[in-house]
Amino acid sequence: MAGPISEATKPADQYRLPTNVRPTHYDLTVRTDLEKLKFDGYVTVHLDVVRDTKSIQFNTAKLKLGHAKLASSSLSEPFVQEASSLKYDDEEERATLDLPMTLPAGTKAELKIDFEGELTGAMMGYYRSAWEHEGKTAHYSLTQFEPTAARRAFPCWDEPALKATFSITMVSRADTVNLANMPAVSEHVYEPSLKESTDVVSWLSSKVSALTTGEADKWKITKFEKTPPMSTYIVAWANGPFAHLESSYTSPLSGAVRPLRVYTTPDLIHQAQFALDVKRQVLPLYERVFDIEYPLPKLDTLVATDFDAGAMENWGLITGRTSAFLLDPAKADLNGKKNVAATQSHEVAHMWFGNITTMEWWDNLYLNEGFASLVGETIILDKVFPEWKLHSAFISGDLNAAMSLDAKLSSHPIEVDTPDANMANQIFDALSYDKAASVLRMLSRYVTEEKFLKGVSIYLKKFLYKNTVTKDLWQGIAEASGLDVPKVMDNWVKKMGFPVVKVTEVEGGIRVRQDRFLETGPADPKDNETIWSIPLSLLTVDSNGKSSIDNTILLDEREKFIALDTSKPFKLNAGTVSVFRVLYSPERLVKIAEEAAKENSVFSLEDRIGLVWDALALSKAGYMEVSSALKLYEAFRNEKEYLVWNSISQSLSALASTWFEDADILKKLDAFRRELFVPIVKRLGFDYPEDEHVDVRQLRTTAIVQSADSGDEFVVAELIKRFNQAVETGDDSCIPPDLMTVIYRTAVTKGGRKEYDAVTSIVAKPKTPQMGIAGMRAMGASHDKALLEETWDYIMTKSRDQNLFYLFAGLQENFAGRHFLVRKFEENYDALYNRLIDNFGMQILIRYTFNGLASEKDHDDAKAFFEGKDTSKYSMALAQALDTIKSRAAWIQRSSNDLREWLSNRA
Template sequence: MAGGPTETTKPAEEYRLPTGVKAKHYDLTIRTDLEKLRFDGYVVAHLDVLEETSKIVFNSSKLTLGRARLSSAALKEEVTVDATSFEIDGASERVTIQLPGALSAGTQLALKVDFEGELTGSMLGYYRCSWEDEGKTKHYALTQFEPTSARAAFPCWDEPLLKATIALTMVSRADTVNLSNMPAISEEVYAPSYKDSTDAISWLSSKFSELTTGEGEKWKVTKFQTTPPMSTYIVAFANGPFVYLEDSYTSPLSKFALDVKKKVLPLYEQVFDIEYPLPKLDTLVATDFDAAAMENWGLITGATSAYLVEPDSLDLGAKKRIAVTQSHECAHMWFGNITTMEWWDNLYLNEGFASLPTTDFFSRVFPEWKVHSAFISEMLNRALSLDAKLSSHPIEVECPDAATINQIFDSLSYAKAASVLRMLSNFIGEEKFLKGVSIYLKKHLFANSVTKDLWEGIQEASGVDVPKVMDNWVKKMGFPVITVTETKDGITVRQDRFLETGPAPPEENETLWSVPLSLLTTDENGKAKIDRSLLLDQREITIALDTSKPFKLNAGTTGVYRVLYTAERLIAIAKEAAKENSIFSLEDRIGLVYDALALARAGYLDVSAVLSLYDVFRNEKEHLVWDSVAESFGVFGSTWYEHPQIVEKLNTFRRELFVPIVARLGYDYTAGESVDVHELRTTAIVQSAHGGDEGVIEELRTRFKKAIETGEDAHIPPDLLGATYVTSVKHGGKMEYDQVKAILAKPKTPTVELAAIAALCATQNDELAEETWKYLMSKSRDQDIPVFFRNFFQNHKKRHFLVDKFREDYDQLYQRLEGNFSLQYLVNYSHAGLCSDKDWKETKAFFEGKDVSKYKLALQQSLDGIHTRSEWIKRSTSDLQKWLENRK
């Protein structure tokens, strides 16, 4: 499936609304009944007729529509259209209303529609969340509209390009709280005498005609300020018994997220020279949420794990997760909300940019986190791993339907987009890059944009022909491997498309990228110098160079490509990089580790060279290098897990590298220690436990036992919570399993909940694995199902168990999750870890005849992954075994 979702091109009129009529403003009234778990509403869409038309077409999904009324000066009288006369296309989620006659361009029209819907637990549209309070299940409701679910909450023109202002009125029971994008301007208890200047007054009266207004049935009406022009997917509202906390007091659990927001918002305003335009920016934390978080303008929403951490906690992992999420969503206030992509094919203009400032600005807010260096593992390597598949897709990708749109919220739209933008910034200089971005935003304030708009802004600031440099990076899938061949006078560098399966065949090797080479060499004093002007925009070039001195391409690992040296040169660069005060940076060392592993997986490099590289870095002090080595061990173990003798020898090598670090750093964390020491300790302990070190395993099990016996959390450092729970269940029995299961029933924090889920999936016992699966199917929240799957995937001995259970319960899982993002993750986690030709054939056969449209891309990527692992095992097992047996 080379080309992924772009393999079939559809004309835009098949999946885009007609352009002849546009909504410019909505008067929207929503009434929420949390007792009946239903909502209803009344919308007045104020329309501009741009082209002569005799019909109105808008989006609606899963709503029961009432009559429509049309009023305009061009119509002699208000026209009423009964819902039975609507032309409803369920597949495209569109409703067509035929007009009694043609309306000419320039006509202004009001469309009034009442509607109702159910508050389901789908985590899309306007949906319900639940929690237990003194044995009773209670509910609240909130929205998740991205990408195409605003239409499931009210009839609208649900496309990013079709921006409109919105004046929202919410009607709810008087003892609840209403929230929306804008601040409330009035709130009063509803009574039959209630007066309202909008057209919703008669609708309200009819809805309440049979209800009492006694003490137990009091309702209230909350009116909100009108929004700026905005796309429907960032409209947000919520209703429930919320505890809302403002300046005078903040929830201890949410204080860190609030502090991050307060720090990053002024930075965004300063750098882009554009003020945040709304009067408030709330964050609503939800117990049931499909995505990690959502950038609704003025009302960010997200899962508990994305925002909550104990006050004064030393849980650095949780703090990083929260800070990244909060700053990402805040960046969207500019990239996505103020300036919005015209269509979902340019999603990266939202997500890539929201991911990139997260890195740039974190270096100012949290310099100790070394976020520029961490970008390589958290963004760049993740992007390259996915983009190395034949089933990849371009950053800018055709999106002809909702199923495709949902599937491109992936590492290419986020991480690869951020990586190519980072590469451009490094090539032209950060100051010019940010100036160009500011120009781009200012030219499209409260409007929409496409790729060329961004290039024009950056070109204006830099003078560089940006489209020439960048177009293939966003319009073509894949990236190059740069092969370095040494000659007597220098080096020849050649670009070819990199595929994880090996050298690309001619039909897949047609793209030539403009590759910033960033060549690092030394001057006459032995000091590093970097030539950032070199641009490889043809198949190969020759560069004059003294190869007897240290050199390296892709200095700082800022380029979106892999670099292939001979094994001898790779080790020579690594040895130079491992020296004190080396000319090669931390980012260079991280890049060497990731490149070597990817190149070995694709057959360009022997596995023995990769393991020798790890040996060279044996005395490394920086956590981020060790983290890349740890991730590489995970890849080896995840590939050869059905070869126990190899796994044991790999684990012996893993223990040799990581256990001495545990001995040096110990198990106790202190508030004053460096972030690098803090994280290195965590990585070393986790890797030593994974590697089977008896001392580390016993220490973690002892701490778990003490915590259970005393009820004191202090026995387990927060960053070791997951490793402690997992190790205790993995190497324990029914007692430890039941103890963790009891913790999961009432977790104190989101971190505890995630750790408990991971532990239940780590059991090696078949009966306990069955018990975990039953819990997953019967008691877990929908949002947690992918978490269970991910952790079963990480339990190598239960991978085939996961596949079997997924296939047994496929119909139930599909029905439960088909409406949201999760289904594709289940397909990937359950199958991507398989590694034989037999697995590939069985997987292919299982999905034959099924409707795979909602997860087509994930399925093909999983199949590609199985094939890649299978071929790697065939190709490299002998070399791997030989190196492990012969090392001293």
């Protein structure tokens, strides 16, 4: 399989800039022309000469450079080099300026370069985004630089450790709004005689030969405050016809009042209030927890209609897609609301984790993302929305996503060697985010959350405006806790995988043994060398029936004996806090299930969620029968908590997705799903009272989705009735926002042309981002091949690039559309690859196209398709997809008879 040049053949420093000079400050001027969709400007980079040097290397990509001018106190006059004489390395995205003299160490220099570029739709670098204004397509522009795309917008030293300050000046059409990391300090309409900004005026005058007097042809110059020292990847600016909502918060540390805004196009701004409110609520909480004040004078959020990732933590100017920040409270489903709150809080967390204190290099990306996921989406947000039970929900979300990916041989360590940009782009995954958050959560429980957060504060204060590596964090938490943190944590971040702990009951207690857990079954010796330090969190029950948890027991060897009374209930990984699966004997699992199903069980909500997920994973890997997992789910039939039912729901959907080509098993499995969930629907109904508890609301939604997906006629009829009523009357109030996705999907699956056309009209003009996403996913739900062809035509000719994965997801969710999706992807591979070559998109499409397959033939066919292709931009996603297909195929081969037999005996 073709791929990038082997790391072994290229020294690590070949991917990094030389350290002979170091930037300290950038004076950056950028002119944006939204009519011609171009930008140009110039940058003066102030440099410290660290070592004697005769050449200067910097990053640049996809820009046309003008001449380079170098001034230095060691030079009698500036040295000028024409752009054509610079040496360019397009693969490494850098240019070299060779000097005719040596710059001595300890001196300073200034390098000034003109540049120009296109505002493309790549969603990386400085790019354009489209919106509809007065019936026509209009554009605005914004930046997305993480991880290595600042070099596409201006020549720079584009590495996180090379922090500098930035003074940004923007030149734009006078009727637009300019935004950047810092507040504007001045703004003037351009005139050749303008006394302010004389350097910019001089430059602009040389560019503009003649200006008409019309307003559209007027330019304005906006200067922004100087930033603190920061990495290039969080530099940001934007230009367009933006409207905004405004609020403020008062710092609990200083009493300072800071303005908070959300910007977007005027047609969408009315949906931004909730995101603004969340930002206002979480900021003072972060300041208190970290004991560090937010350091910038303002914090804006810009919402874009074209955005590759979910959102981006640019310092002072957070950016993101519409579904990440916008919602209409009257039409918002709970999942949409949770997503907006989590995204906003996650990005605000980065103002400390990542922006003030930044990882040294991309191999420590998790220091940014793991913290923002744990602290932002769980610890802080739980203080604002305690009714969401986010600490418990973490298990089904972050922890399960992490363990699902990390159970593959194609996983990677949290701290992963990241030599080049291709690799850096690929590690924004469930390991850098979710596994990192999971092991930090485990550490937090082990040392206590109070000492954990105290240690984090120590770490942040010690490295304000600096760069860090893992040991710096461990030192902070060790100082706060007095524990040997590296001893416990190093293997969790430096080694891939996680353990399964087997519990064997012996006289006087239990013997526990750890081995690496793989979804394909017991690991070969060569893949089973790591010994983790596992906080076992042992729950035991005394003679009075009172439970207690010992969080101090570490399994830091292969096997260990623990004395306890096995005649009473016990459980490892109490609270499902640590990152491991627990394998009990079948007899003990029955006893645990019986205890867990009791009204006032000693096993917590978190314990019960963990039991559900362990059962699914262990059965998939062949450690136990699938029927044992199903018996456990059946034992929970009287469970009250939504989060347990949600875990059962996802597990049963995973089974159906795996056996999607076995009609007999699928029919019997659907009957079991209906048996569990239809009674809940009949108890709770289809309507959503305003004052009901959030758990009831979520449980109703989950039960209706499972009942509809498993084909219950009563539920399907009700959903279709509501869809038809909305279409026929034009009043969609009969569709509760939480049921929008399942109603659209069910209507298209069971219907025909009329239903499909109704959904596509919703996609064309959605009232909210969530409605548009539900419609796009439903476009892939038809069983009519002609309609699926129309969906594919929409993908190739009409869809925004940022929305492709919603459409792919809809096709993958449709069992009848999976092989259609694979065929179409392969037929159109070149067009898709070229369309997404400049962003993250291809690796996401690989997952949605191939992760649903489940046969050895599908695995072999997929592998053969990619032979000879350059997979360097998505090699990890491809390897993981192939592993996923192989493990699903092995599961089918191993467990079909057991599954069929258990389901048949219940019929």
